[in-house]
Amino acid sequence: MTASITNTTGIPIRGARSSSGAGTWFRVHARSLVWLLPVLAVAVAVQSWNMGGTPQRIDDEGTYTAQAWSITHLGELTHYTYWYDHPPLGWIQIAGYTQLTGAFARYAFAVEAARESMVFFAAVSAVLLFVLMRRLGGSRPTAAVAVLVFGLSPLALQYHRTVYIDNVATPWLLAAFVLVLSRRQQLAGFVGAAACLGMAVLSKETYLLALPFLIWLAVRRADPSTRRYTLSVAGAVLAVIGGGYILLAAVKGELLPSAGKVSLLEGVTYQLGSRQASGSVFSGGSLANDAAAQWWALDPVFIVLGSAAAVVGLFLRRVRPIAAMLVFLLAFMFRPNGYLPVPYVIMLVPFAALLVAFVGERAVLAVAGITAFRAKSRFRGVSRRVLGGTWALVTAAALVVAVPLWGSQLRGFLITDLDKPMAQAENWIGDNVDKSSRMLVDDAMWVDLVDDGFARDNVVWYYKLDTDGAVQRQSPNGWKDSDYVVTTDSMRTGGNSSTDVRDAIQNSTVVASFGTGNQMVDVRQIHPQGQRTAEQEITAASNVRKTLGTQLAQNPALNADAGTESQFRAGQVDSRAMIALGQVLADRFVRVDRFTPLTGEEGRSFRRVVLHTASPTAAVNTEKTLDALAKDYRAESIERDGDTLTVVWSPMDPTTTAVNAS
Structure with missing residues (x-):
């Protein structure tokens, strides 16, 4: 907001600012903050709640986490040889976040710390999405709806929680679109947009696909008198940023292939050509089909509505470049021999959310007749109302389907511990x-x-x-x-x-x-030694346990029910435990509880024994007997509670050459 102030001549100067500072900024943007902050808080809360439980950790996010951890803890770019499969800026930013916030020290599992950084990057993306909608002419409520869709769609939530460098690149790409639509200081805006796109691409190389559409917006927004200059400067900035990555490889002597070394050229060749193709989206069992099936299972409503909004957006001038980009990215998925990564959808989500909200707003305005006066004829005005009404009905139907679907999916995200x-x-x-x-x-x-x-x-x-x-x-x-x-x-x-x-x-x-x-x-x-030899050893070890168990079950000093005795005879008890019990039974009577497996060891031989002696004194003596056993038979832990002993042996039995059968 600008104000007119008066100079010494008494003539008002339009556009001059009467005050500056944080207070003025908050007054100017107060209405926007009223709409943004609540939906942002909801989106952040939903992404944060149970982020370590769902989804289960996967190998890819472990890799990006390990690479970020290597930077902060090992002083190395990756935990293995860096081979230029992706530019490193993505996990460098994750490392920066975890270092500044101490995230790795706050969590039992490292991936959770990196997931916290995903919350931060998603929050920044949500703010930039709100600003982008406003710069495209959308109202504040419409911008808030876009943020909610971006933050709460199960499809978005699944991938926003997962540690993908695509999530790191997204705020940079959104910032590029925001800056290219800057109302003032066009040169600075274009240069900033180029720099942000460069950062996005060096975070995840697939974001270079947005370049033609960013140029489209820039050409459309540029002042004709300075267009060539401003675009040339912006292009030079982008080239310099991209050249920095090439320079890194050249300095390390890894630009071109050589014996015993990785190279940037090999990494690029792998990503663009030699990598195994994902197959067709329509071919069952192909990697592309599996990826699309994952997306569809999470949120079919958003996928259908977002795709339709992209097509409709082609007929709306304000969002046409963004709609064209989304249509292109969707079509790009169907190329026959390309590679379709699962996180590819992350790049599409914010723009689909924007178009769903924007097209919905335009439909409501058309039905209300607010935009009808802009039509060149009465027929066009009526047509707009009919089309707007149709889209409004489609959106309403989508909401009817989406609300229970999202509710069920979001409940799973918030309470299920898949990890x-x-x-x-x-x-x-x-x-x-x-x-x-x-x-x-x-x-x-x-x-x-x-x-x-x-x-x-x-x-x-x-x-x-x-x-x-x-x-x-x-x-x-x-x-x-x-x-x-x-x-x-x-x-x-x-x-x-x-x-x-x-x-x-x-x-x-x-x-x-x-x-x-x-x-x-x-x-x-x-x-x-190979599986066949191992199976023979496993069978031999099982037979030894059956022999020991049969003898132990017949010992008159053993007090056990019929079920426990059958466990002994079936060879289900660890041989070390039975040999130790044999030593104890030589001196005293003991009662043994029914054996139960330790967590995760169902179906394996029992290595935990709960036994009861005649008195606390007898329990002390029994513990001494167990402690005096030879190293190979000694228990890993003994807990004594009155006349009860809980004895646990290590999972690996050194007295045999085999492990327990699965």
Whole structure:
């Protein structure tokens, strides 16, 4: 808002500001803040609530988290060899956020800290979306609706919560559109827009697809008398920013391919040509079809309404470049031999939300006749009202369908803990696996396990086992050099392309399992001697347990019910536990409770024994007997409570060459 002030001649000077500062800014923007702040608070609250529980962590976000953690904790660009698959600015910004806020220190699992940064980037995007709508001529209520759709659509929420560098790039792209529509200081606005687009592209390279449409808006907005100059300066700024990435590779001697080195050219070639195509969206089982199916399952209403709004937006001059961009991005998905990444939809969501709200507003205005006077003829005015009414009915129908669908989906986001199996598996590994062990893992676990004391080189992201020369040198025998493989949905699907990973899984046995279906996480011990030999050893170990159990069940000093005795005879009890019980029963009578598995160890042999002695004194003596056993038979922990002892042995039985059968 500007005000007229009077100079010494008494003549008012139009456009001069009567005051400045924060107070003036808040007075000018008070009405906008009244509409923005409540919807922004709702969007932030919904994204933050239970962000660690749903969705379950996946390998990709573990990678970006580990790369950000490497910058702040290791002083390295990535936790493995950087091979130019993506520009690094995305995870550099995540690292900056976590460093400034201390996020990694606040969470038990590193990915949660990075997810907190996603809340920040989504909030910034929401504010910029509101401003962009206003600059395109939308009202404040319409801008607020766009923010709500952007923040609450289950499709948006799923991917905004997930640690993707696309979420980091989105606010930069929105800022570019906001700046190119700047009402004042056009040169500064265009230069700022170019800089923001450059930042977006260096955060996620696919955002370069927006360049033609940003240029379209710039050409349309530019003053004809200075258009060539302003566009040239903006183009030079964009080129300089992009050239910085190329210069980085050149300085490191990694611009062109050479023996034993990664190169920028190879990374670009991989992304643009040699990467496995996703197939057709219409072909069942293809990667593209799977990605589209995920999007559709989350929010079919928003997908249909957003796509339709993009088409309608082509006929509305104010938003035509943005509508054309969205139509182009949608069409780009259907190219036959390209690669369609799952987070591709993140770039589309804010512009779809904007168009849904904008077209809806124009429909209401047309029905009300507020815009009819602009029509060149009465027929056009009537046509606008009819079309506006039709779109209003379509939107109303969409709301009827969307409200219960969104309610059900959002409830799941807010209360469901899909990540529990992953957390349980990590905790089990921390409690039961020797820190000197070497493991093949989903990258979502990498930071947590290294932070828990496992050697960095012994926690191997499965993708790197046969793709990174440094890892290959550490594993001359491939999968056989690892002790465990921890399988997740990401590894079970994405690991199929690696022979080493497949062999590691095939030649391993489950020692702990958590969750079911796609959320299932298995901790598997690898058998370098091969699965057939391992199965023979497993059978032999089971027979030993059956023999020991049968003898123990016949011991007159043992007090146990029929079910417990059958567990002994079936060989379901850890051999070390039975040998230890044999030593205890030689001196005293004890009662043993029915065996129950530890969490994650259902179907494996029981290694926790709860026994009762005749008195607290007898319990003390029993504990001494157990402590005096040889190292291989000694319990991992003993808890005594009066005359009751709870005894737990480690999961790996060193008295046999096999692990427990799964």
